[in-house]
Structures are given as structure tokens and as C-alpha cells.
Amino acid sequence: MWQTIIRQFDAWNMTDQQASSLLGVSIGDWARIRAGNHDGMLTQEMWQRLDALFRIHATLEVILMQPRCNDWVHRANTAELFGGQTALQFMLEGGWPAIQRVRLYLEAELYG
Numbered sequence: 797m798w799q800t801i802i803r804q805f806d807a808w809n810m811t812d813q814q815a816s817s818l819l820g821v822s823i824g825d826w827a828r829i830r831a832g833n834h835d836g837m838l839t840q841e842m843w844q845r846l847d848a849l850f851r852i853h854a855t856l857e858v859i860l861m862q863p864r865c866n867d868w869v870h871r872a873n874t875a876e877l878f879g880g881q882t883a884l885q886f887m888l889e890g891g892w893p894a895i896q897r898v899r900l901y902l903e904a905e906l907y908g
Contacts, residue, residue: 798829801846804853807866810884817888818895819845845892848899855902877901 805815816826820841828834838846856865869884877897878886887894 797846798832798834801849802830804849808869808884809866814884814888817891818849820892841892845895848895851899852895852902855899855906859902859906875901 801819805818810818812823812826812830816823819826819829821829825834825836853865856868859865860868869887870882872878872880872882873886874880881889883898887898890897
């Protein structure tokens with residue numbers, strides 16, 4: 797599971813600070829996760845964040861395909877939800893509720 801999120805965040809060209817913020821963990825915990833040394837318990841919120849981030853990535857792969865799906869989080873978005881921000885900015889500023897809203901937005905785009 798951790799290797800999957802690490803690969804996802806690497807594909808999204810995220811900084812360590814951005815990655816730790818999206819996961820809701822300290823920068824030190826993120827460093828341990830990257831190094832394969834994380835032995836802490838996962839909270840329910842962490843599981844929810846991981847699930848939503850995996851779903852965001854999977855939905856983007858269907859909608860946009862590779863490699864465009866990896867750039868989407870960095871592109872300014874004109875959809876009303878984002879107000880011109882990138883999806884990454886929106887999620888970083890809004891935390892867990894914003895991550896969930898991005899997931900729901902993308903799933904609505906996919907399924908209509």
C-alpha cells in the first residue's frame with residue numbers, strides 16, 4: 797500500500813511537504829513511510845485519505861489516461877469547485893474535506 801502511494805505521489809511530482817499534508821502526517825512520518833520504516837497505526841482518517849487519493853488517481857487514469865492524468869493535479873482548473881486553483885492547491889488548502897470533494901467531483905465526471 798505504501799509503495800503504491802509513494803509511486804502515485806512521485807508521478808504527481810509532489811514535494812515531501814505536499815505528500816505529508818495530503819496524508820495528514822508529519823514530515824517525519826512521511827520520511828519514514830518513504831524509507832519503508834513506518835510501523836505506526838493507521839487512523840481511520842488516514843485510511844479514508846488513502847482510499848480517496850487512490851480513487852482520484854484511478855479515476856484520472858480512466859478519464860485522461862497516461863501521462864496526462866499525472867499532470868491534472870498541477871493544472872489550473874476552471875471548474876466551479878476549484879475557482880481557478882489547481883486540484884493540488886485545493887486539496888492542500890482544504891485538507892480531508894477537499895480531498896473528498898475532488899474524489900466526488902472526478903467520479904461524477906466519470907459516471908455522469
